[in-house]
Amino acid sequence: MTGMNPTIVFLLSPFLAALLSPVLVRIMGANAAWLLALIPAGIFAHLLGYVPSVAEGEAATMGVVWAPSLGVNLSYFLDGLSLTFALLISGIGTLIILYAGGYLKGHAQHGRFLAFLFLFMGSMIGVVTADNLIALFIYWELTSITSFLLIGFDHNRMASRRAALQALVVTGGGGLALLAGVVVLHLVTGMNELSLVLNSGDVLRESPFYLLAFWLVIGGAFTKSAQFPFHFWLPNAMEAPTPVSAYLHSATMVKAGVYLLMRMNPVLGDTLVWQTVLPVFGTATLVIGTLLAIRQTDLKLMLAYTTVASLGLLVSLTGFGNEKAIEAAVYYLVAHALFKGALFMVAGLIDHEAGTRDIRALGGLRSAMPLTFAAAALASLSMAGLPPFIGFMAKEEIYAAIARADAWSVAITLFTIIGNALMLVIAAAVAIRPFLGEAKETPKHAHEGPVLMWLGPVVLATLGLVSAIVAHTTNHLFVSPMAGAVAGAEVDAHAAIAFHIGLPLALSVVTIALGIAVFCFLPQARFAMAKVLHRIGWGPDTGFDQFISGLVSLSTLITRFLQNGRMEAYMTTVFLIFGVAIWYGLIRYGEFPEFPQFVTPTFYEAGIFLLAVLGLAAVIYAHDRLTAIVSLGIQGFAVAVIFILFGAPDLSFTQFMVETLSVVILALVMTRLILDKTDHRPFGERFFDTAVALIAGSGFLLLLLAVLQVPFDPALSDFFTAYSRVVAHGRNIVNVIIVDFRGLDTMGEIAVVMIAGLGIIALIRVKARRPRAEAEQ
Amino acid sequence: MMAPVLAGVLVIVGAFFALIAAIGLIRLPDVYSRMHAASKAGTVGSGLMMIALAIVSGDSGTAARALAGVIFFVLTAPIAAHLLARAAYKVGYPLWHGSVADEMSDAE
Amino acid sequence: MSAFHFLDFAISIALVMLTLSFFLTCYRVVVGPTLPDRIMALDMLVGVVIGFIAVIGVKTGYHLYVDIALALGLVGFLATVAFARFVLERGVGDHERALLEDREGKR
Amino acid sequence: MEVYLAILVGIFFTVSIYLLLSKYVIRVLLGVAVLGNAVNLLIFTAGRLTREVPPIIPAGLQVPVDPTANPLPQALILTAIVISFSFFAFLLVLGYRSFQDLHTDDTDSMRFAEPVDEPAPPRGY
Amino acid sequence: MNLLLMNMLLMLCWAAVTGNFSELNLLFGFLLGLFSLWLIREQTGTGGYFGRTLRIFSLLLLFIRELALSAFRVAVLVLSPRMETKPGIFAFPLTVDRDFEITLLANLITLTPGTLSVDVSADRKHLYVHAIDCSDIPGNVADIANGFERKILNAFR
Amino acid sequence: MAGASSGHVDPTGILVEANLHLADYIIVAPVVVPVLFGALLLMLRGKTRWHGQIAILAMALLALSTGLLLQRVSAEGPVTMTMGRWLPPFGISFSVDIAGALLAFVSSLIALTGAVYAASTTTTLERRYGFYPFFMLMMAGVSGAFLTGDIFNLYVWFEVLLISSFGMIVLGSEQRQLDGTMKYAFLNLVATTLFLIATGLLYGLLGTLNMADIWQKLNASGDPGSAARAGPVTTIAILYLLAFSMKAAAFPLNFWLPASYHTPKFLVSALFAGLLTKVGVYSLLRVLLMLFAQERLVLADTIAWVAAFTMLAGVFGALAQSEIRRILGYLVISGIGTMMAGLAVGSLTAITGLMVYAVHSMIVMTALYLAAGIMARLSQTSSLSASGGLYAASPWLAAAFLILAFSVSGLPPTSGFWGKFVLVRASVESGAWWLAFVILLSGLLTTIAIFRVWIFAFWRGGPQDTPDGAEAWKVEPLEKAYRQGAFLALGALVLLTLAIGLMPEALLSTSADAARGLLYPGDYIGSVFGGGQ
Amino acid sequence: MNTIIFRTVAPYLTALMVVFSVFILLRGHNDPGGGFIGGLIAASAFAIYGIANGVAPVRRALYFHPITLAGFGLFLAACAGLPSILAGVPFLTGLWVFPTVFGVELALSTPLFFDIGVYFVVVGSITAIALGLEDRMEN
Numbered sequence A: 001m002t003g004m005n006p007t008i009v010f011l012l013s014p015f016l017a018a019l020l021s022p023v024l025v026r027i028m029g030a031n032a033a034w035l036l037a038l039i040p041a042g043i044f045a046h047l048l049g050y051v052p053s054v055a056e057g058e059a060a061t062m063g064v065v066w067a068p069s070l071g072v073n074l075s076y077f078l079d080g081l082s083l084t085f086a087l088l089i090s091g092i093g094t095l096i097i098l099y100a101g102g103y104l105k106g107h108a109q110h111g112r113f114l115a116f117l118f119l120f121m122g123s124m125i126g127v128v129t130a131d132n133l134i135a136l137f138i139y140w141e142l143t144s145i146t147s148f149l150l151i152g153f154d155h156n157r158m159a160s161r162r163a164a165l166q167a168l169v170v171t172g173g174g175g176l177a178l179l180a181g182v183v184v185l186h187l188v189t190g191m192n193e194l195s196l197v198l199n200s201g202d203v204l205r206e207s208p209f210y211l212l213a214f215w216l217v218i219g220g221a222f223t224k225s226a227q228f229p230f231h232f233w234l235p236n237a238m239e240a241p242t243p244v245s246a247y248l249h250s251a252t253m254v255k256a257g258v259y260l261l262m263r264m265n266p267v268l269g270d271t272l273v274w275q276t277v278l279p280v281f282g283t284a285t286l287v288i289g290t291l292l293a294i295r296q297t298d299l300k301l302m303l304a305y306t307t308v309a310s311l312g313l314l315v316s317l318t319g320f321g322n323e324k325a326i327e328a329a330v331y332y333l334v335a336h337a338l339f340k341g342a343l344f345m346v347a348g349l350i351d352h353e354a355g356t357r358d359i360r361a362l363g364g365l366r367s368a369m370p371l372t373f374a375a376a377a378l379a380s381l382s383m384a385g386l387p388p389f390i391g392f393m394a395k396e397e398i399y400a401a402i403a404r405a406d407a408w409s410v411a412i413t414l415f416t417i418i419g420n421a422l423m424l425v426i427a428a429a430v431a432i433r434p435f436l437g438e439a440k441e442t443p444k445h446a447h448e449g450p451v452l453m454w455l456g457p458v459v460l461a462t463l464g465l466v467s468a469i470v471a472h473t474t475n476h477l478f479v480s481p482m483a484g485a486v487a488g489a490e491v492d493a494h495a496a497i498a499f500h501i502g503l504p505l506a507l508s509v510v511t512i513a514l515g516i517a518v519f520c521f522l523p524q525a526r527f528a529m530a531k532v533l534h535r536i537g538w539g540p541d542t543g544f545d546q547f548i549s550g551l552v553s554l555s556t557l558i559t560r561f562l563q564n565g566r567m568e569a570y571m572t573t574v575f576l577i578f579g580v581a582i583w584y585g586l587i588r589y590g591e592f593p594e595f596p597q598f599v600t601p602t603f604y605e606a607g608i609f610l611l612a613v614l615g616l617a618a619v620i621y622a623h624d625r626l627t628a629i630v631s632l633g634i635q636g637f638a639v640a641v642i643f644i645l646f647g648a649p650d651l652s653f654t655q656f657m658v659e660t661l662s663v664v665i666l667a668l669v670m671t672r673l674i675l676d677k678t679d680h681r682p683f684g685e686r687f688f689d690t691a692v693a694l695i696a697g698s699g700f701l702l703l704l705l706a707v708l709q710v711p712f713d714p715a716l717s718d719f720f721t722a723y724s725r726v727v728a729h730g731r732n733i734v735n736v737i738i739v740d741f742r743g744l745d746t747m748g749e750i751a752v753v754m755i756a757g758l759g760i761i762a763l764i765r766v767k768a769r770r771p772r773a774e775a776e777q
Numbered sequence B: 001m002m003a004p005v006l007a008g009v010l011v012i013v014g015a016f017f018a019l020i021a022a023i024g025l026i027r028l029p030d031v032y033s034r035m036h037a038a039s040k041a042g043t044v045g046s047g048l049m050m051i052a053l054a055i056v057s058g059d060s061g062t063a064a065r066a067l068a069g070v071i072f073f074v075l076t077a078p079i080a081a082h083l084l085a086r087a088a089y090k091v092g093y094p095l096w097h098g099s100v101a102d103e104m105s106d107a108e
Numbered sequence C: 001m002s003a004f005h006f007l008d009f010a011i012s013i014a015l016v017m018l019t020l021s022f023f024l025t026c027y028r029v030v031v032g033p034t035l036p037d038r039i040m041a042l043d044m045l046v047g048v049v050i051g052f053i054a055v056i057g058v059k060t061g062y063h064l065y066v067d068i069a070l071a072l073g074l075v076g077f078l079a080t081v082a083f084a085r086f087v088l089e090r091g092v093g094d095h096e097r098a099l100l101e102d103r104e105g106k107r
Numbered sequence D: 001m002e003v004y005l006a007i008l009v010g011i012f013f014t015v016s017i018y019l020l021l022s023k024y025v026i027r028v029l030l031g032v033a034v035l036g037n038a039v040n041l042l043i044f045t046a047g048r049l050t051r052e053v054p055p056i057i058p059a060g061l062q063v064p065v066d067p068t069a070n071p072l073p074q075a076l077i078l079t080a081i082v083i084s085f086s087f088f089a090f091l092l093v094l095g096y097r098s099f100q101d102l103h104t105d106d107t108d109s110m111r112f113a114e115p116v117d118e119p120a121p122p123r124g125y
Numbered sequence E: 001m002n003l004l005l006m007n008m009l010l011m012l013c014w015a016a017v018t019g020n021f022s023e024l025n026l027l028f029g030f031l032l033g034l035f036s037l038w039l040i041r042e043q044t045g046t047g048g049y050f051g052r053t054l055r056i057f058s059l060l061l062l063f064i065r066e067l068a069l070s071a072f073r074v075a076v077l078v079l080s081p082r083m084e085t086k087p088g089i090f091a092f093p094l095t096v097d098r099d100f101e102i103t104l105l106a107n108l109i110t111l112t113p114g115t116l117s118v119d120v121s122a123d124r125k126h127l128y129v130h131a132i133d134c135s136d137i138p139g140n141v142a143d144i145a146n147g148f149e150r151k152i153l154n155a156f157r
Numbered sequence F: 001m002a003g004a005s006s007g008h009v010d011p012t013g014i015l016v017e018a019n020l021h022l023a024d025y026i027i028v029a030p031v032v033v034p035v036l037f038g039a040l041l042l043m044l045r046g047k048t049r050w051h052g053q054i055a056i057l058a059m060a061l062l063a064l065s066t067g068l069l070l071q072r073v074s075a076e077g078p079v080t081m082t083m084g085r086w087l088p089p090f091g092i093s094f095s096v097d098i099a100g101a102l103l104a105f106v107s108s109l110i111a112l113t114g115a116v117y118a119a120s121t122t123t124t125l126e127r128r129y130g131f132y133p134f135f136m137l138m139m140a141g142v143s144g145a146f147l148t149g150d151i152f153n154l155y156v157w158f159e160v161l162l163i164s165s166f167g168m169i170v171l172g173s174e175q176r177q178l179d180g181t182m183k184y185a186f187l188n189l190v191a192t193t194l195f196l197i198a199t200g201l202l203y204g205l206l207g208t209l210n211m212a213d214i215w216q217k218l219n220a221s222g223d224p225g226s227a228a229r230a231g232p233v234t235t236i237a238i239l240y241l242l243a244f245s246m247k248a249a250a251f252p253l254n255f256w257l258p259a260s261y262h263t264p265k266f267l268v269s270a271l272f273a274g275l276l277t278k279v280g281v282y283s284l285l286r287v288l289l290m291l292f293a294q295e296r297l298v299l300a301d302t303i304a305w306v307a308a309f310t311m312l313a314g315v316f317g318a319l320a321q322s323e324i325r326r327i328l329g330y331l332v333i334s335g336i337g338t339m340m341a342g343l344a345v346g347s348l349t350a351i352t353g354l355m356v357y358a359v360h361s362m363i364v365m366t367a368l369y370l371a372a373g374i375m376a377r378l379s380q381t382s383s384l385s386a387s388g389g390l391y392a393a394s395p396w397l398a399a400a401f402l403i404l405a406f407s408v409s410g411l412p413p414t415s416g417f418w419g420k421f422v423l424v425r426a427s428v429e430s431g432a433w434w435l436a437f438v439i440l441l442s443g444l445l446t447t448i449a450i451f452r453v454w455i456f457a458f459w460r461g462g463p464q465d466t467p468d469g470a471e472a473w474k475v476e477p478l479e480k481a482y483r484q485g486a487f488l489a490l491g492a493l494v495l496l497t498l499a500i501g502l503m504p505e506a507l508l509s510t511s512a513d514a515a516r517g518l519l520y521p522g523d524y525i526g527s528v529f530g531g532g533q
Numbered sequence G: 001m002n003t004i005i006f007r008t009v010a011p012y013l014t015a016l017m018v019v020f021s022v023f024i025l026l027r028g029h030n031d032p033g034g035g036f037i038g039g040l041i042a043a044s045a046f047a048i049y050g051i052a053n054g055v056a057p058v059r060r061a062l063y064f065h066p067i068t069l070a071g072f073g074l075f076l077a078a079c080a081g082l083p084s085i086l087a088g089v090p091f092l093t094g095l096w097v098f099p100t101v102f103g104v105e106l107a108l109s110t111p112l113f114f115d116i117g118v119y120f121v122v123v124g125s126i127t128a129i130a131l132g133l134e135d136r137m138e139n
């Protein structure tokens, strides 16, 4: 811990911005965005200051104590990996805030939206910079929460609500796995700080908990990063306003999973399971994502599915198991953040200006929206993996990393080529269809958007070009440190924009050729995909609906069974449990009583016992309630007499009074109760009830007998007897106990009496005047 | 030496009357007739036993309370019988079929 | 036989008779047949219990039981009053009426 | 002696539970009343029995001469009796009010808080 | 005056009951009596007189005699192997007309052999009496009129 | 008059000789204050206008005294006052350790917010027929239960809070209330009666009622199986487990809660949800964990199963409901299951988590019911099908509900996260993987359940069948007094859960101390017997 | 219960029983009895009064609403524990004074007031219940 540090303030500042933004928007309207964007810009600028030192391999840690009893600190760790991520998040965040300022201009909940966005930004920065594993998890869940709010922003549309819930359930559920994972990591390593845990890879890999930790972390990462079969929530999340899609689903939230995998690579990686599971799922996600993408006609959805695909690619590379692949992953990650952010914003611009995102309805916008077109074109080229963009560099690196001679690599490579080719198709479709060709009639007459909106895509798209051109700097400042951090070893990235004749280039050419071919038959391909999907007829997305609905149905079934609304059933269950528990306890723990000694009682004692039993029998066999009530008196008097016989006059006194008063108020009440219907129990029920009563009753009897076998310790009563007169000035020891030795019991007791009286008056007097509306207070 | 003997006699006689009352309760034919047994023999029986207690106690306070109790029973027992008989009659619990007169129903 | 032996003997006899009375009274509570019968029997039971308490008081020498007997007399009266009132308000139950008519019919 | 009372306690419990398992509030209330007695006798017995000698110090003495009955269970039971009487009274009037509003003492017919036809949970989003 | 009497009576009761006739206890008993009379202040109004003590005592003697007889006769009746009963309800024409007197009479009747006051007619002219032996109604009426009712009139008029 | 009670007798071995200071009365004030005020308010039943303010004053005093008590206990360790000056174990001791003081303090805070809410929401009729005396005495019962060191006295406080809760739950006498109260009352009575039975038997076995004394008799003897442990100790422990589990509404003894918690006034549901079941949990801690330590070990597996089923039965129940309050009722149950998981594990960390979760649950469940009350007041319904549009209608309410929803789901940055996290960690550390899994699973299902409420009542534009994309909400405007009182109370609780979420250390360390006190009750025992020997 | 016989006797019975109840209350410390039993007897007395003569006279007779009396009782009982503060001893410690009035030594103590509080609570509550139920009947 280094204590409070300006960087910490910067890293936490988005939360402050979240509080400010509703106020500022109320005051300044859409222009507040300019002011608010200063915050992420400031973070970006501040973090840039770390770049040189981090590039030299000096990771920075800082933090303050948060919850020391759990070892939770608000600590941060800036190395190549986290710094690059943080820069992407804050940098793109700046542009997104500006973009959102334009996109939602005049919207009633503009301020709220920006607040959510800032909350998200703060959380996301937290995820990638947190040093403390628990803090990391907290930020992680915060991103789920805030994305829930952002996805459901158009809350009165069902699709938005569904998508939001879906995202929350999938990513939140994955988050719980991550929580467990974090706990396991702590359990194994005994450490909470990532910077320390990172050195414990060997301990972890050898521990019996490795597999558990692996799967738990995978559970968190795969759900967050929309890996097959959890991919479905991400396209649905496109219900969110476009700034959200651009931010969350390009640069940031969905990459949190990738970040986590990269972060854990030095700890969990380098094992067979890691190097199998990640590539398999990643590649599957890549292919499925792209196939599903070409099925779409909505710009955002197409982009969303390619995002899924790209994430698959990143996961695959992260798990591939060599430094080259990691380097490639880093390139691709940066490239993807830049082009996908730009393209999403373009899609939003088109939607904003033309009123539709359906590529079949769009065309010829290039003249109306030249800047947008330029940005779209630049970004698409990068996405397509064409030179001289960073996307191209990334693809080269990918092929260089994975194109090996073994069957495993060949398979991965093959699928990667297919994925990349399809990615190119989408890139083309997004950049070409809306802008080139004939101008089409759109719901709105398209114009170039406001500066707030085109600034982002233009800057990002341009950066995709610039970063490739200054590849040396990029490599030195970002790629190498980041790849080094992921690999857990020093990495020297030296990719450049120049062509290197070789296998990677050949594979690129194949990819491009394949892509162009598919693009030419895009409508047919789309139709074919649609047909296939229709044939399958089920997917995880439908599965989610079935899960929720099934969950509700199952719950209803269970609950209606358990809570059936019948008091009699509740009572029966309760006493059955009591009875069985006592018998079980006595037998299982060897506490069953011995056979007791019987001594002869006097005849009148026996007579009173018998009277009590007769009284009870009279109550039970009374054919109507009134007879039962009158008979109740017998056992009550018998008990009172028993108290007299065994030296308890006060008890007897009270028992007589209470028993009689009980009967009196019963009679008073029964006077107004006209209960003609008989209350007979059917035989079966009587049999069952008798059985339950016998089990429980005999249980109590046996337990009492068991207690009676232990010698009694009369210390308390001896004390009371000794000092009742001498100290407490009372000869009636029972009364002295009641008003002095244990006066507090009596105070509680009279409180009960008072409240019972009050409650009864309330019951009698207060009548609901009308069947009032269910919800009234 | 008189007190224990007197008390013993009172106790036996009192218990005997209580037993008589109980037997009457079983044997007499209707609720009204049974009430005779219950209200009188019962009162006498318990009253005598209370007096026995007063005698053996040898304490004026206890004796006074025992006697107060007897007076109280004498005061309340007929009222209880009256209330119950009246209620039973008013709502129509019939006299025994062997009853020879019912001037109360004639009056109404 | 000394006076005290006589007293002990008397008490035993009395307790026997009282115990018998308990059962007989109890029998009437159970068999009824009418509600006033049961109520009266319960009232009578109170009387017997008072006697019983008095005898126990004599037997044990704890004369303070007299107060219990006294209080029991008070509330016993209350119970009977409440039941009488109940009978008055509620009338003869259908079940009871049928029962009474059956008995009359058999005679 | 305790054995007999223990057996009696067992019978009291059995009877009270049998009554408590009824559908009808009045019977259940009788069960509550009997249950109270059952518990009181249980505590009484658990504190061990002494015949006849009440825990009262004779006038003029500082402590009782003979061993007396255990006073503490008596005090506890006294508290318990009062409490269970209060509950009994409250429950009785509750039953009475329910009868007034719901016209039955059959708990199976008093399905207002958890109605038989309670609406299914909403579906969709 | 009556009130004061009642109060003194209660005070004495108190002293007797507590077995303590000290001044302080008497004072406390007096206050207590005052309080309890205050509670029933609406119904109080009549009471007895010192002068009638003797006649009241005579009534008491009669009552005790009748009570013993009553109990005895019931015992005999109940224990006889064949219970010959001729029960019934007869109307006793009342001479007394004050609440207190009617009540006293009714209670005494209930406590006498084989008779039980069931009700007072609405016009307070008749007392309905259930008798175990109702074969001679005029005789029953005369017994009561010459016995308890006369004694009551003597004592309280 | 001072000290006259001892007469000529040498007080050694009879009376506590240590002198008391006025400040020591904070030990008993949490009971005496509400009792006095409850009685006073009952005497003032003609002056119903004053009730609201007097009750707020009373609850503020309560909160003050419990707060001071917590502070003192945290600083000095457990404190004891034995009523009537009788030497323990002969008198009734109030023995306060951190666990008791913490829960008493939190419940008094909840009661204070409840009093604020009540001041503007109770009707004259409700005041006249005892709402406030019920409330005050319920608090006396709750505080007494948390503070007492005598097991029979604990039973008495149980009954006090129970009968008061009867009064509160039935006040209004609607059909639903009557039916709900019927089940609530009978089943709870059975539970407390079982408690009494167990206590009677325990007395018969050990001859004492003082908890510290019981602990000594059960645990002090060195070798297990010695005479001290003879007799049916485990079976009695099972009885306590059953009684308190039923009180806490643990599966399968939870029937009473879903049958009744949705029937009274919202405020009443809120107070119940916050306070009553937690008394059951506390009693489990005090009796089963502290007194019957060895027996709890024996029963740990059973408790774990109970915990798991309770968590799941709770969330399944919540998912099966169509009414907000019934959902909340089941969430209370699920929370109880979570706490029982802590009890099952029983390690220091687990009990710490349990305490944190209990505090969280008290605050959040109360707040959720209060929020549900405002929701119902706005939209005139509690049915999920019939509500909607609240997000647009009342953004502040929405914000509050949202935070509470996160909290109840165990998501950061709220109090709910910390409790769950510590419990998960504790379960994992002690090898109870499956229990950790169930805790997490129930968290996920809770998220689904509560966010369904959010989606339907807040996000959806209006009631069911409102066209997609439309806003069709119709709300009743809130009166100013109501709005102020209700939002003040709700806001305070929401801020509390957020504050704990953001600054958890105070609660975490206090809870850890509380757990330590329960698991190693040496100081507690010392405070009881240290006074006069 | 509209019968002369009962109506005439009931008030006197009530007065007698109230006196008896106070007796039972005050001697409880030394013999069987005490606040609770005394309270029950007094409540029974009022119940008899109410059944015989109607609820209104009882209510007028008591002047205060019975439940208010119960509240007073609890208040008194709780207050009986508070003088201990002055003596520097724990809550509910029994404090005794033995003043001599008219030559008789009296035993006044906080437990006595406590027991009186119990008495009032019981009288108040049970009477309130009985009268409440009776009221229903009369309506």
Ligand code: NA
Pocket (backbone or CB within 6 Å): A568, A572, A685, A689, D021, D022, D023
């Ligand atoms: Na049944």
Ligand code: NA
Pocket (backbone or CB within 6 Å): F271, F272, F273, F274, F275, F276, F277, F278, F332
């Ligand atoms: Na609760």
